[in-house]
Amino acid sequence: MDNKTIETISYLARLKLDKDKKEKITKDLENIINFVAELQDLDTKDIAPLANPLEKVAPKREDSVTSKSRKEAFLSNSPESDQDYFMVPKVVE
Amino acid sequence: MSWETVIGLEVHAQLSTNTKLFSSASTKFGSEPNTQVDLVDLGLPGVLPVVNKDAFKKAIRFGLAIDAEINQESTFDRKNYFYPDLPKGYQITQMSKPIVEGGSIDIDVGEDKKTINITRAHLEEDAGKSIHDAYPDKSVIDLNRAGTPLLEIVSEPEISNAKEAVSYMKALHQLVTFLDVCDGDMSQGSLRCDANVSIRKIGDLELGTRTEIKNINSFKFIEKAINFEIKRQIKVLESGGKVTQETRLYDSGKDETRPMRSKEFANDYRYFPDPDLLPVVISDDEMEEIKSTFPELPGDKSKRYISEFQIDESEAEIISSSRELSNFFEVAVGSKNDPKLAANLIVGEIGSLLNKDSIKIDESQLTSDNFNVLLQRISDGTISKKIAKTILAEIWETGRNADEIIDDQGLVQIQDENLLEEVITKVIESNTKQVEDYKNGKDKLFGFFVGQVMKETQGKANPQAVNDLLKKALNS
Numbered sequence: 001m002d003n004k005t006i007e008t009i010s011y012l013a014r015l016k017l018d019k020d021k022k023e024k025i026t027k028d029l030e031n032i033i034n035f036v037a038e039l040q041d042l043d044t045k046d047i048a049p050l051a052n053p054l055e056k057v058a059p060k061r062e063d064s065v066t067s068k069s070r071k072e073a074f075l076s077n078s079p080e081s082d083q084d085y086f087m088v089p090k091v092v093e
Numbered sequence: 094m095s096w097e098t099v100i101g102l103e104v105h106a107q108l109s110t111n112t113k114l115f116s117s118a119s120t121k122f123g124s125e126p127n128t129q130v131d132l133v134d135l136g137l138p139g140v141l142p143v144v145n146k147d148a149f150k151k152a153i154r155f156g157l158a159i160d161a162e163i164n165q166e167s168t169f170d171r172k173n174y175f176y177p178d179l180p181k182g183y184q185i186t187q188m189s190k191p192i193v194e195g196g197s198i199d200i201d202v203g204e205d206k207k208t209i210n211i212t213r214a215h216l217e218e219d220a221g222k223s224i225h226d227a228y229p230d231k232s233v234i235d236l237n238r239a240g241t242p243l244l245e246i247v248s249e250p251e252i253s254n255a256k257e258a259v260s261y262m263k264a265l266h267q268l269v270t271f272l273d274v275c276d277g278d279m280s281q282g283s284l285r286c287d288a289n290v291s292i293r294k295i296g297d298l299e300l301g302t303r304t305e306i307k308n309i310n311s312f313k314f315i316e317k318a319i320n321f322e323i324k325r326q327i328k329v330l331e332s333g334g335k336v337t338q339e340t341r342l343y344d345s346g347k348d349e350t351r352p353m354r355s356k357e358f359a360n361d362y363r364y365f366p367d368p369d370l371l372p373v374v375i376s377d378d379e380m381e382e383i384k385s386t387f388p389e390l391p392g393d394k395s396k397r398y399i400s401e402f403q404i405d406e407s408e409a410e411i412i413s414s415s416r417e418l419s420n421f422f423e424v425a426v427g428s429k430n431d432p433k434l435a436a437n438l439i440v441g442e443i444g445s446l447l448n449k450d451s452i453k454i455d456e457s458q459l460t461s462d463n464f465n466v467l468l469q470r471i472s473d474g475t476i477s478k479k480i481a482k483t484i485l486a487e488i489w490e491t492g493r494n495a496d497e498i499i500d501d502q503g504l505v506q507i508q509d510e511n512l513l514e515e516v517i518t519k520v521i522e523s524n525t526k527q528v529e530d531y532k533n534g535k536d537k538l539f540g541f542f543v544g545q546v547m548k549e550t551q552g553k554a555n556p557q558a559v560n561d562l563l564k565k566a567l568n569s
Contacts, residue, residue: 012361014175051168051190051372058371063111063147067118069128074135084126085224085233088177092225092232 001030096292096330098323099300100258101250103287104265105243106275107219108151113240114218115142115185120242122281126235134240136181141369148242149375151274152192152216153383155244158272158390159211161196165380167216169370172362178221178234186245188364190372191215198248198268200260209261210249219243244274250289250300255319259312262286270416271390285310290322292330301326302336306343306350318343322350394419402432408440417453424461430468434478438468442482446489458492459485467495479552480504507554510562513546516554517566520545531567542567 006026010017017025075081080088113120116131132140156163170188193214199206221239225232246265252258266284269275276283291303306322309315321343326336341350389397394413398404404412412422418439425435447454467484470476476484476499484498499505507513520542521528531538546559 008361012173012363049189051366052368052370054371056371057166057374058144060146060149060373061112061117061143063145065112065117065119067112067116067129067131069130071125071127071130074130075127080231082233085227085235086127086177087228087231087233090225090228090230090232091177091223 001026001033095295096323096327097295098254098319099250099291099293099303100252100254100319101289102248102252102258102261103289104246104248104262105219105285105287106155106246106265106269107283108148108242108244108274109276109283110145110147110151110242112145114145114148114216114242116240118240120238122278122283124237126237129237130239134180134236142185144370144373145242148216149192149373150383151242151272152214152244153375153380154272154387155214155246155269155274156193156196157384157387158268159193159196159198159214161211161214162194163375163380164190164192164194165375165377166190166372167192168372169216169367170364171367172364174360174362176220176223177232178223178236178239180221180236180239184218184220185367185370186217187215189366192373198261198264200257200264202257202260207257209251212247212249214244214246217243217245250291255316255323258288258319259316262312262315267391267414272388279310279312282310286315288315288319288322290319290326291336292323292326301330302338304336304338304350305340307340307353309343314343314345317345317348318350321348325350391419398422398432398436402426402436404433404436408436411440411444412436415453417455421454421461421464425464425468428465430465431472434471435464435468438464438481438485442485446485457489459488460492463488463492463495470495470499474508474555475499475505477506477552477554477556479547479556480506483552504553507550508558510558513550513554513558513562514566516546516549517542517559517562520549521566528567539563539567 078086116133118131119129168190171183173183191213196211197208219241221236227233266277270277288306289303291301293301340353343350391413395409398409412418426432
């Protein structure tokens with residue numbers, strides 16, 4: 001787990017790491033990965049990938065509208081909004 | 094140096110369901126912003142997505158139509174990235190086990206057909222809409238579209254030029270609209286495409302570096318964007334440069350593609366199975382139900398129209414190629430109208446009115462009921478086919494009832510033989526020279542006399558009666 005990997009992961013997660021915490025986190029992540037890595041030794045050749053640990057299938061919903069607008073509640077709970085929209089810092093591609 | 098182009102298309106079709114893929118909020122287009130948002134669409138903690146049965150039905154119907162493999166057990170994954178119009182910070186999609194795999198679509202290439210293989214078609218949710226020009230220093234977000242079901246249809250890189258890409262898109266458009274999988278409205282973004290374009294020297298086996306042009310939403314722009322991109326890549330390579338693998342946007346105003354602002358890091362979506370969603374299993378019974386409600390496709394429709402109604406092949410093809418026109422035609426013949434007459438008017442007069450206004454039949458003022466009235470009045474001899482065209486034009490403008498127009502404007506056909514004979518006598522008397530020529534063998538002049546009679550009667554004379562009576566009068 002080198003410094004660059006840690007930086008990439010924290011960037012992708014949008015987390016800013018303090019310098020002193022970075023070292024600790026690097027060590028923690030290494031420990032976690034080493035622990036889980038034991039699984040790599042198992043022979044899984046004839047085992048189908050497990051999509052979900054619950055051995056159940058998804059319930060399906062009928063296609064009818066039951067949800068009502070809660071626009072005012074949603075907008076007023078957001079950090080910033082006008083009367084119609086959520087507002088965010090300018091993002092232009 | 095000679096280059097060849099390799100294109101693969103990823104088409105996003107918005108499924109025409111009432112509700113979203115994972116929530117029961119409406120998917121209606123054009124509503125007031127942020128009124129069709131559910132807790133699930135907002136990604137609030139403690140809520141769970143529940144799949145929409147009809148979204149699966151529609152995806153499977155598409156898979157059956159292209160003769161693909163249907164995965165009766167499929168799963169969902171998370172595609173992780175941050176963007177303000179994606180509230181959860183990930184998009185739910187089908188990465189590892191999509192609902193549809195394989196299959197193919199035939200496209201028209203000039204007079205020939207070409208088969209384009211389909212890699213996969215998977216279900217995923219759409220993002221919300223960002224608006225960047227409402228405020229100088231803010232972007233605003235409308236989440237009405239967030240969570241709308243999409244079917245992403247991925248083709249193999251087997252498309253060889255921009256024209257083929259358009260042809261593929263048109264074939265897909267026809268298919269999804271007939272299947273009632275998607276409304277096909279490209280101007281509303283219901284069907285949009287990303288084009289992966291690369292070039293290589295003719296004979297090379299390896300593919301060149303590709304660029305991806307995002308979100309092209311009209312047939313015309315597909316052709317223009319791809320052609321621009323091919324030219325650009327050739328220029329880069331011929332001047333000794335390298336094509337950079339990147340995502341580009343097509344600017345229709347400038348007719349060019351340009352790179353989207355490059356990210357600091359390459360995209361890393363860190364796909365993993367969505368723990369909120371169990372595998373979706375479609376039972377054999379459900380498959381049977383979907384098969385039993387499979388709609389008739391254009392090719393079969395056209396054949397049936399020819400054998401069942403004896404209409405012209407070319408008319409059958411035109412009518413069956415559009416879902417709206419074929420519905421319109423089927424209502425007309427279903428009401429016991431003359432199929433040939435109906436087909437003739439739909440392809441001829443109505444077709445040119447539709448072209449003139451660039452609209453679909455169900456956006457016009459002509460209703461099926463009114464068309465029925467018009468067809469009946471032609472069949473029962475009240476009006477001539479010629480007058481019917483005048484009436485159609487009036488309906489087109491005003492939407493008025495055909496019978497009303499006939500009454501108001503006195504357009505009832507003249508069948509009365511005495512009256513017609515009177516007109517014919519008048520025409521013969523005032524065109525003695527032509528009568529003489531006709532009698533001396535100039536048969537072609539017959540049409541001239543018919544024309545004169547029609548003129549005298551403002552087109553209201555029954556053509557068959559005019560023919561019979563004129564012949565009698567001229568040959569006497």
